[in-house]
Amino acid sequence: MVVIKMKKGEKIAFGKYVWRILDVDEDRVLIITEDIIEKRSYHHKYEEITWEACSLRSYLNSEFLDQFSADEKARILLTTIQNQDNQWYGTDAGVATYDYIFLLDIEEVVCKYFGDSRHHLQNRRPSEKYWFGKKDENNSKRIARHKGEDWGSWWWLRTPGKNNKDAVYVHGDGNVGINGNSVFFRRFGPERDGGIRPALWLKHVD
Numbered sequence: 001m002v003v004i005k006m007k008k009g010e011k012i013a014f015g016k017y018v019w020r021i022l023d024v025d026e027d028r029v030l031i032i033t034e035d036i037i038e039k040r041s042y043h044h045k046y047e048e049i050t051w052e053a054c055s056l057r058s059y060l061n062s063e064f065l066d067q068f069s070a071d072e073k074a075r076i077l078l079t080t081i082q083n084q085d086n087q088w089y090g091t092d093a094g095v096a097t098y099d100y101i102f103l104l105d106i107e108e109v110v111c112k113y114f115g116d117s118r119h120h121l122q123n124r125r126p127s128e129k130y131w132f133g134k135k136d137e138n139n140s141k142r143i144a145r146h147k148g149e150d151w152g153s154w155w156w157l158r159t160p161g162k163n164n165k166d167a168v169y170v171h172g173d174g175n176v177g178i179n180g181n182s183v184f185f186r187r188f189g190p191e192r193d194g195g196i197r198p199a200l201w202l203k204h205v206d
Helices: 055-067 070-075 106-112
Strands: 011-014 017-025 028-033 038-040 079-081 097-099 155-160 166-170 176-182 194-196 199-203
Touching: 055 097, 070 199, 106 155, 106 176, 155 176, 155 194
Parallel strands: none
Antiparallel strands: 011 017, 017 028, 028 199, 038 194, 079 097, 155 166, 166 176
């Protein structure tokens, strides 16, 4: 068995980006881009959609994946992605998918890789727009920036929002909007699109 030298929280260069190691599992590591690498809509039009069928998933596993070299592609592992329904609204997340590149879901962001705030996830207050208050101790760990900005920008998760025309997102201050943002802003330009932080399982090379 390969001995893993990389550790959780470390940053590595892979392809054109800097990535953060979120998890280590024998001969593979889970990584996410340290920054928001671009902005895109979740889907190409305003309609009910799940992660399986959305245009963002298609883009990540085709055009985005194809920018890596053949050697780099050989290290990106095809992964079974379990898609869980929205915990507050019961919105159907659809079937499991098989992806090379994917977005994190709400439980991964809330409970596993950016601190453990599951107590907030399970105890929603009726008046909350976001699933927890702005004083959550783990908010700062979820902040991501786009193109060197001094402030955080919001970024997509793959979990559906209050309905299948919305998807959950991480706010610029690290808060998580479990009600979601529109999968496509019909009346606004690309500046309203959400940030993209791709994630993938990478085969470790000793």
